[in-house]
Amino acid sequence: MKKVFTQTLLLAALLASTHNVLAESITMNIMTTQPAPAGLQQLIDRHFAIWNSTDVAEREKAFAAVYSSDFFVADYDGLNEGTDRVNAAISKVQSQHPGFIFTPAPVEWNHGIARVTWGYGPKDNPYLVKGEDVFTISEGRLSSARVFISR
Template sequence: MKKLAVVGAWLIASLTAPTVHSQDVRPMDNDAQDIVVAQHLIDRHFEIWNERDKAMRVDKFPTVYTPDIFVSDYAEIASGYANVNRLIERVQTEHAGFAFTPDPVSWNHGLGRVTWGYGPKDNPNLVRGEDIFSIHDGKLASLRVFLNKN
């Protein structure tokens, strides 16, 4: 019954909410500087994820990530430096000898996308995927990881 009441309230709110139209036109923010910053941060991001030395990796976090960095992958969601570092350690442990090889960044109105390969040196694209990311105050603020199904 409670679920039905929640659905009913949502339906009423949906039907009575004002209609939003795309009349609010904003200029694109896809200038070359945004792309350069995004590419630099993503390059540093993958350096961190490929770094096997925990101390060296953790030292780089504040230069690349916001303190409340948010990363979601196929298995979990991690927020903050300590939890993201544990996520990296899990990925590295599960795939010993693998490294990320990123492609160039795509940037669209404040959101970025980077496709990448992950695998051993003799098969660097064994796993393919992409990260959708955001930047806040000049640092990576969120990454959502998608794996391509082969």
Template sequence: MSAYTQLIDQYFDTWNETDAARRRELIAATWTDYCVYVDPLLAGNGHDGIDAMIRAVHERFPGHSFRRASDVDGFANNVRFSWWLETPEGTPIVKGSDFGVVEACGRLRTVTGFLDQVPGGA
């Protein structure tokens, strides 16, 4: 497994972690101190912003989980991958693709997300 794949799998572990203390540990291990996440619906800056954003997703979609839906493709310090958000029963309801920049320390500096499929087809 490549270092990029391990990092992105840890990224999904972070998104799926419901225990606040454990999620903060995962954020620190996955993201640089000056990190940024942005997609059409969400944004978070720094560890506090990333944590607040993930917490809000858990509140809106209790019991749902994110899954990687593609291999992790990377070159230089860039990564891309696809994912879905699934219901507790395992049905994907949102699909997307993310693009990230990895710092030399091996942690994510930025992630830009695109929503490929959302409920209602928008």
């Protein structure tokens, strides 16, 4: 009798904890769902237009509408902070790969972080290089970009 009672208590405890885990999971999913900010795709499109532009002055004019004042890009070459350094990094990438352009996929949003996969290459092979950028957003502008290359 004691063994049956112990097994019954154990089974009840297991079922109760399973219910709590399921309830927490459901509650967590409901509470953490967050829609993407309005205009996010357009912001990302403008970012890639800047990186595809070969005109240094035009890029610089577009920066204020797309990037926060403390915007930085972190990639395998290092950390580029501010308009001048980011603009120089863009020029460097373009000089190393003349005629290449970025071809981004639609932006994905997950709890305050934006992610975009992309191809980079000439028009006849736009996915020669593949990668992704992970962005943070602040006050409607991009505040950081972390670049990952998948090759």
